[in-house]
Amino acid sequence: MGEVLLEVKGMCKNYGIITALKNVDLKICRGEVHGLVGENGSGKSTITSIAAGMQPKTSGEMFFKGQPWNPSSMIEAQHNGISMILQEANTIGGCTVAENIFAGKEDEYSRFGIVDKKRMNRDADVVLDKFGIKHMRGKDPIDKFGFEDRKLVEIARAVTDETEILVVDETTTALSLEGREILYKIVDDLVAKDKAVIFISHDMDEILEKCTILTVLRDGEIRGCITSQEIKDANAVGTIRQLMVGRDIGDKMYRSDFDPSCDKEVVLEFKNVSGPNVIDFSLELHKGEIVGLGGLSGCGMHEVGRMAFGMEEVDKGHVKAHGLEVLSAKDAVAKKIGYISKNRDTEAVILQGPIEDNIVLPSLGDLTTASFLSPKKKKNMSDEQIKLLEIKCQNGKQWVSTLSGGNKQKVSFAKWIAKGSEIIIMDCPTRGVDIGVKQAMYELIMQMKKDGKAILMISEEMAEIIGMADRLIVMKDSKIAKEFTRNKDLSETDVIEYMI
Amino acid sequence: MLKKFNKEWASSHASDLLSYGGLVLCIIVFAILSGGNLFSPYNLRILIQAVCVYAVLSLGAMFVYSMGYMDISVSAQVGVYSILCILIANSTGSILLAFLVILALALVCGFINGYVAVMLGLPSIVTSIxxxxxxxxxQALIMEKLALNSVSINVDISFFKNTGFMVAMIIVVAIIAIYLYKYTPLGEITKSIGANERATEYSGISTTKWKVLAYAFFGVTVALGAFLLTARTGAAGKGTGMGYAMDIMVALLLGGMPLSGGMKSKISSALIGSFTYVILSNGLILSGVDTKMVYIIKAIVFIAVILITCRKKDGVLPR
Structure with missing residues (x-):
């Protein structure tokens, strides 16, 4: 074991009456990739964000390289060697890639108050090359790039020569396959230089492969530590899950049956649809059927979902629900279609608002009789959903922004269950959600299937759609590449072959 | 535990405490400074007449501010409506007709701010500019053509000038606005638009329709406000209506309304704010403060309120 780089002693963090961390002790040593695992809300990001200067601790001590460590800002922390790549998007729109990479460091590039853009762009290119990011250049406007690429810019900004500890918080879920390789390489390089990495992820395979030591958290407390020997153990996943959830959830993540049958009634139909990033797409979605739509993130599958909800223009062909053309989002909702966006925090829920108002939002019309919107009916509807989906909260008045990721996602499911939607389009429904909640989501999806709802499940996670879908459609370059029917022998490698 | 609970309660009701406290403080301070003149029957009448216009306007403006939008054309609208109202009433003798004309105009403006802005892909502030x-x-053109500094109304408007009528107007408009805001989807949806327009749209709500409705209701209150102002003063001129757009904004802020709109918007802020603002202005003058100084003091109060009420993003991180 290397020298201790960061030591956390008896750290506590409270948000009002909510306790996020209770007396946490943690040691990060040189040369290790330290995995932090735990369910949403268990305090993983809280520890690292305090260490990286994003927020102050309530009590406790921190030591960095043996000295007391109390960073007042992320810039100070980064300057001294602790950098963090955040969970949510954190680039500045309307600027160039270079300006994003050197945000907060303009002083180094300015003379007499004028920033030397050329030099900045040049240096940005050097940084990008160093990380093997070839398709982005310093002078490019950041808005040209998608979510995945912007994440790479954040990585390029966070990792500098001074970096001693890099915190990777749930970053990999937001990255494309190539992006992940780039990140893994950075991690390996840091370890080779005897630096340290703190790795937060929900992807068990990734954690087992990359981390050299694991700390498991639950409800703001450390529940166990798993050493490098134990990680190699065949039973490691079981042990970790048990520590995380507090009970053994077993291997049963996805549905256990392999029966792809469903009702004959077609509820949603795509007939030779073409539009932005979609070419000649046809699909019939039946009542009680789960259709999985997979592919790489730019393959057009997200656009298909948006088209079904009337949010994307259809240039050619028809999108019909119950035999009638879908005209707009409003029309789609009237035709009993629900849509769960993959951009949960910006499109699926109103963060700065109560749970109740979020849940009833699509149903406002139903709760209104002769212009009167009954507050009682609103409350009943929301309380019913909170109970049904076991959303962890004090009451419906609590703001969604104070909920953990999994519970936020439950709120966006609750909206459409409350509305009584019969066709549910879910785009990356389990993005950034931990196993415990994931399992609950899958059960919920199965329950919806049994209730006769038609589900279009769009996902970048192959395991998930193989595990859940009756039919699996793989998209590549805006077109359907292959269709599979549910069967036992289908494996990820079979599917990935058609994706790339 | 109880102490903790109290602290929680206080922090979650901070803006309420601040706005109600501000009003009470205003009343107490100026009651003392003015030597009790604040409550003289004459001054009470002036207060109510002034509050009436502000309250009606800001009850309508609430819906627009809830969406995180603002309308700065109110001042000029009120000025023109006031002049038109007098001109039409004078030439036809019908106050009703005069009111209907300005109401129609106000609705057209609401439509422009709500619908045309969306169609052209402009923020509503642009159309309101x-x-x-x-x-x-x-407004300037009409007054130039008339070659007058101000026009006075010739028709009998004593009924509308009556303090009782003014009080009744505040109550009626308040009841309608509270009903719309709390017990119809309009309030809920305007708040949702303010909090997250995209998520509202993704819930299958036609945001354009509700924007138009919100601006339409505001239009109604602008027409009514202009009418009440006309009834109160009996005359209008070049300067009529000046400053109302900003005054409404300040009043709403004093009432605890967040400038960005959203879920923290409260209909009570329109009423509380109007009273606080009018008492503040009136009290300063009653206490013998120079009129020019009043503007400066108002500006200081304005910035102070913003500094106190505009908190940073809630301190809870996604964990």
């Missing part, structure tokens, strides 16, 4: 310039120009 456009309207402000147009109406400002029209």
């Amino acid at each position: 456009f309207l402000m310039s147009i109406f400002g120009g029209v």
Whole structure:
């Protein structure tokens, strides 16, 4: 074991009456990739964000390289060697890639108050090359790039020569396959230089492969530590899950049956649809059927979902629900279609608002009789959903922004269950959600299937759609590449072959 | 535990405490400074007449501010409506007709701010700047054509000038606005738009329709406000209506309304704010403060309120 780089002693963090961390002790040593695992809300990001200067601790001590460590800002922390790549998007729109990479460091590039853009762009290119990011250049406007690429810019900004500890918080879920390789390489390089990495992820395979030591958290407390020997153990996943959830959830993540049958009634139909990033797409979605739509993130599958909800223009062909053309989002909702966006925090829920108002939002019309919107009916509807989906909260008045990721996602499911939607389009429904909640989501999806709802499940996670879908459609370059029917022998490698 | 609970309660009701406290403080301070003159029957009447216009306007403006939008054309609109109202009433003798004309105009403006802005893909502030310039120009033009500094109304308006009528107007408009805001989808949806317009749209709500409705209701209150102002003063001129757009904003802020709108918006802020603002202005003058100083003091109060109420993003991180 290397020298201790960061030591956390008896750290506590409270948000009002909510306790996020209770007396946490943690040691990060040189040369290790330290995995932090735990369910949403268990305090993983809280520890690292305090260490990286994003927020102050309530009590406790921190030591960095043996000295007391109390960073007042992320810039100070980064300057001294602790950098963090955040969970949510954190680039500045309307600027160039270079300006994003050197945000907060303009002083180094300015003379007499004028920033030397050329030099900045040049240096940005050097940084990008160093990380093997070839398709982005310093002078490019950041808005040209998608979510995945912007994440790479954040990585390029966070990792500098001074970096001693890099915190990777749930970053990999937001990255494309190539992006992940780039990140893994950075991690390996840091370890080779005897630096340290703190790795937060929900992807068990990734954690087992990359981390050299694991700390498991639950409800703001450390529940166990798993050493490098134990990680190699065949039973490691079981042990970790048990520590995380507090009970053994077993291997049963996805549905256990392999029966792809469903009702004959077609509820949603795509007939030779073409539009932005979609070419000649046809699909019939039946009542009680789960259709999985997979592919790489730019393959057009997200656009298909948006088209079904009337949010994307259809240039050619028809999108019909119950035999009638879908005209707009409003029309789609009237035709009993629900849509769960993959951009949960910006499109699926109103963060700065109560749970109740979020849940009833699509149903406002139903709760209104002769212009009167009954507050009682609103409350009943929301309380019913909170109970049904076991959303962890004090009451419906609590703001969604104070909920953990999994519970936020439950709120966006609750909206459409409350509305009584019969066709549910879910785009990356389990993005950034931990196993415990994931399992609950899958059960919920199965329950919806049994209730006769038609589900279009769009996902970048192959395991998930193989595990859940009756039919699996793989998209590549805006077109359907292959269709599979549910069967036992289908494996990820079979599917990935058609994706790339 | 109880102490902790109290602290929680206090922090979650901070803006309420601040706005109600501000009003009470205003009343106490000026009651003392003015030597009790604040409550003289004469001054009470003046207060109510002034509050009436502000309250009606800000009850309507609430819906627009809830969406995180603002309308700065109100001042010029009120000015033109006031002049038109007098001119039409004088030439036809019908106050009703005069009111209907300005109501129609106000609804058209609401439609422009709500619908045309969306169609052209412009923020509503842009169309409201456009309207402000147009109406400002029209107001100046009419007065130039008339070659007068001000026009007075010849028709009998004593009924509308009556304090009882003014109080009744505040109550009626308040009841309608509270009903719309709390017990119809309009309030809920305007708040949702303010909090997250995209998520509202993704819930299958036609945001354009509700924007138009919100601006339409505001239009109604602007027409009514202009009418009440006309009834109160009995005359209008170049300067009529000046400052109302900003005054409404300050009043709403004093009432605890967040400038960005959203879920923290409360209909009570329109009423509380109007009273606080009017008492503040009136009290300063009663206490013998120079009129020019009043503007400066108002500006200081304005910035102080913003500094106190505009908190940073809630301190809870996604964990």
